[in-house]
Amino acid sequence: MFDVLVLGGGFAGLWAAAAATRLLHATETGPVGHSVALLTPHPDLVLRPRLYEPDPARLRVPLDRVLGPVGVRRIAATATAVDTVRREVTATAPDGTRSTVAYRRLVVATGSAVVRPELPGAALLHDIDTLPAAVRLADHLRALPEAPDGPGRWTAVVVGAGFTGLEIATELVGRLRALAAPCGAADEVRVVLVERAEVVGAGLGTEARPVITRALDELGVERRLGTTVTRLDGRAVHLADGSTLAARTAVWTAGMRASALTAQIPAPRDGLGRLAVDGALRVRGVEGVYAAGDTAAAAAEGGHTVLQSCQHATPLGKVAGHNAAADLLGLSPVDFAPDPYRTCLDLGAAGAVSTIGWNRTLREGPEGFAKELKRAINETWISPPADDPQELLRRADHRVAQRQPVPPTA
Ligand SMILES: Cc1cc2nc3c(=O)[nH]c(=O)nc-3n(C[C@H](O)[C@H](O)[C@H](O)COP(=O)(O)OP(=O)(O)OC[C@H]3O[C@@H](n4cnc5c(N)ncnc54)[C@H](O)[C@@H]3O)c2cc1C
Structure with missing residues (x-):
């Protein structure tokens, strides 16, 4: 039985596991007694937003080097069924072995797939x-x-x-x-x-x-x-x-849909297959289950619903993980409150374009600003720290922004 079981090793899942660990560590008084596990079929976080680049094979970060040092257990398996009454997940390992994994709190972060x-x-x-x-x-x-x-x-x-x-x-x-x-x-x-x-x-x-x-x-x-x-x-x-x-x-490239695993959770889903969640990212009507990333239809600022984006998946993961751990500890949950919505679209050798807000106002800046911003997002901001437990736990705090200052352009 795991205290917090996270399904999916993408941005939302990684940060959910880190945020749950952060809160549980912060409240441990004696030897670490809580267990957090990440169940995902592959050993790496894939830097999905960069897969249009020429050398995709290197666009991954080993999950064990990120989460291992803070004690998150990785289970190499695909979740195939969820019993939210018995609080059990059925999973299949890469060699075909089936197992049942029990949880006290569950975070569903199995992402999306192109249709x-x-x-x-x-x-x-x-x-x-x-x-x-x-x-x-x-x-x-x-x-x-x-x-x-x-x-x-x-x-x-x-x-x-x-x-x-x-x-x-x-x-x-x-x-x-x-x-x-x-x-x-x-x-x-x-x-x-x-x-x-x-x-x-x-x-x-x-x-x-x-x-x-x-x-x-x-x-x-x-x-x-x-x-x-x-x-x-x-x-x-x-x-x-x-x-x-x-x-x-x-x-x-047309059309994305939430992971099919969402159909295992007895809760309302939107047109993209995402689970309905409340402000604390609890799946509506299902005890002990949270959703984050591309599987969650969470409210964003100004009456909007989050987009299936890395930009939302990371903070969603942090809040879902934090709240799953807070619930175990009897602490009050925090509400999901994303940073203002922005986009940065790469245009290859022709540069990039960046917008801010849901009405997508063009962001002005010095020549090459948007391309520099895209480079910072791709090469720095979205990568989690490897072999650095302190930095991981610092960034797992839902109050720490993903963005860093953009280096000035030459
Ligand atoms: C080419 C491309 C470019 C993009 N560009 C941008 C961009 O510029 N900006 C932006 O914000 N977003 C962008 N996105 C979207 C962004 O990548 C996704 O929104 C983001 O990856 C969602 O994170 P996630 O953790 O919810 O899901 P994912 O990253 O999809 O991770 C899901 C994880 O769950 C695992 N999994 C799936 N099913 C199961 C199961 N049954 N059991 C256990 N584990 C399971 C998967 O193996 C994976 O590890 C882009 C996406 C693509 C494909």
């Missing part, structure tokens, strides 16, 4: 939702120089012009050119964004859109708007408007 379409040739679609998928795409691109020459060899179609689609499309221009150049084919590189809406970045705000459009023009990213993909055959991508694009690479 892949069902259409002929869908298996040929790449995505960058998980580390293995991003590595598969990187391997596929690296093999292109050896692939037979012909139409579409250096063309990539990206489906979905939302946040992820824009980041991978703009990045693919440089990645494909670097691979094509030694073959004398840099000029043949084509990246085409296919989007069902009539505009790119429909959810990213009207102020950011002109910046995004300029960046796409600068990089030569083509757009096919108001249409979608209907079929793929490995040589070409067929669109609903009747046109065909010769392309050897296609990447699907």
